[in-house]
Amino acid sequence: MNPRLSVLSCVVAVLGVGGCSALANTAGLPATVTATEQQARSKAEVLVDDTAAHIQPALSWQASTVGHNPNYTGVDGRYDGTMRVVVSREADVRLAKDRLPTLEAAITDYWRQQGFQLQIGHATDGNFAIDATKDQVHLVANSDAPWGITISADVGTVKGPKDINSVDGSPIPDPTGSNGTPISPAPSVDPYWSH
Template identity: 25%
Template sequence: MFSRKVWRDALVAVISFAAFSGCSLIPGGGDASYPTVNKALERVDSVLDDTLAGVRPRLRWRDGPAHMSERRNSFTNEADGEMDVSRQRHLRTQISQGKKKELLEIVSRRWEEKGFEIKEQNNGRPSLLSEASDGCIAKIDVGGSGDVYISVGVSAVSSGPSGDIAGEEGDSFPEASSGAPDHTPDLRDPYWSK
């Protein structure tokens, strides 16, 4: 039989580990500093809008659906009341191989002006990952088929399940031969596609 001291020491160890590993011990507890899902979505869409407003000549795009991803406690695997709210914006404008680096440089400057810090940069398969002081993550990535997308995500407080956010389905996409949405750029631009 364990003594009270052994139980107390074990409890202190668990609480200390949870505190240093970012775990929530209270199911549904959530972080009070996180915004609601609606406020998080406003932040996500605002960063997407602002990012593309800084690119000249203007680019055309389609919005993907807004999505929530439920976070789970690493000990209990129960929902901890926190979500990641995100959306991807897929460029319709074809970006030529010679202009991809320029586009990433413009986006990088724009994000830094808005307080984001560049955390990762890959020149081989052009991509950038940045983070703001509020934990908002923004990424631009060039896919294998030349598609370019910008994704933004931020944490929120919610007890809802993972999945697309109702009423925030985004734009219609053409259908690929696989039946999935086709994200291939379909518009040429005199500057960006040359």
């Protein structure tokens, strides 16, 4: 995930709207496995694809990335041997601030139609973070005008490895140049969303 977008997610989490980590199991019991990894991944991909398709005019999306969020139990915070599958997709398009309400409405309308419960946070610069939950599914959309938008789906409880250190839960780093500095691609200009 683009670090610019993750900052807004964390700001919204502090405000009590979203989250920056895996869902906590406060009962202290291991989570019940609800799907195979492939089932969870397929469901997450469909949710992200359908959300992206609902945004019109269409944005130019990058390929999805797939990761895992480990589940933890109770107050001791121990890894419980299960994880959730996370699929994220980013559109690096220059977003005009006056288009943000239209973009937000496209996502919230679609997620409400699907029966998700929403919490929405707004930054002082007009960017938004949407957090949606339903039936063991967690969806997040973050705008970062003028840099783009990220949509992600966190789905299912699947059997994880015994060793927490082998869970792929870290964010995929941004590409770096030959000198090791991050390459931030310039957002593309869209005839509708950028003006």
